[in-house]
Amino acid sequence: MGKIKKIGVGDVFAIKIEDSEYYYFGRILFDVKEQYDGKGQKNNYLDWHGKSVLLETYKHISQKPTIDNFEIAVDSTFISKKRLFRENIEVIKNIPVNPKEITFPATFKNVHEEGILLAIGELALLTGFSTGFTDKAKVFPSLGNTYYLQLATLDYSKRLDLIKDKKDIMDNYFKSSNLKSLPEIYKEVCNDIDEDPNMSYYELALKHGFDLARFY
Structure with missing residues (x-):
């Protein structure tokens, strides 16, 4: 390791x-810089994530690794x-x-003179919400944090014994970075724009003219 x-991808x-003999595991799903062609909907968040990877x-x-x-x-x-490469990976x-x-x-994205958008992958769908609603929910694009990625993974894996600082454990690790972690709010947003909250991203993007498969 090193x-x-x-x-x-x-x-x-x-x-x-850190400070243990254990490993956690993940997989790269999408590399924005290497895959995205810049041809998604205007004002989506992928350009902002240009130096990031999507992972699970x-x-x-x-x-053992x-x-x-x-x-x-x-x-x-x-x-x-950059953050991922700092890890012992x-x-x-x-x-x-x-x-x-x-x-x-x-996530939400507030675009001046356009409105509040639901940003998801290549999509940026106009909603009818005001800044008052989004300021209350406070879910916007985030660069992520490897510490909380590890923490969430250990928590969801029921390995609290490997979490050194128990005070850092959260009820919801993604409440400020993913509306899907707040299902009632996400459902409300989808209802506002007449979309099915249970539709897969692939189907949603395809509905709006973007086939994610072209990147693979």
Whole structure:
């Protein structure tokens, strides 16, 4: 294990948990800089995430950098490559990504003279909400944090014994970065723009003319 300088889409990685003999695991789902062509809807958040990767983590904690259980812990979050490369990380295998299974975080985006947008992947869909509503919910694009990624993964994997600072445990690790972690609010937003909150991202993007499969 050690520092790496390159990681690609589909790469499964192991990260050593600090001050322990254990690893947690994840996979790269989307690399914004390497894959996105800039042709999504105007004012989406992908350009802002230009130096980030979308990843998922798994409910598999091991003393060896090997994995055979791919039950998802954190289903999708953005982390900057710079932060990821600071970790004690190793790429252990590659599993091709199925674009139909990818989900992106959903956030608000306040665009002057246009309005409040629901930003999700390549999409930026105009809502009827005011800044008062979004200021209350406070869910906007976030670069993510590897510490809280590890914390959430350990928590969801029921490995509280490996969490050093128990005071950092949260009820919701993504309440300020993903509306889908607030299902009632996300449902309200989807109802406002006449979209199905249960529709997959792939189907939603395709409905609006964007086929995620073109990046794979």
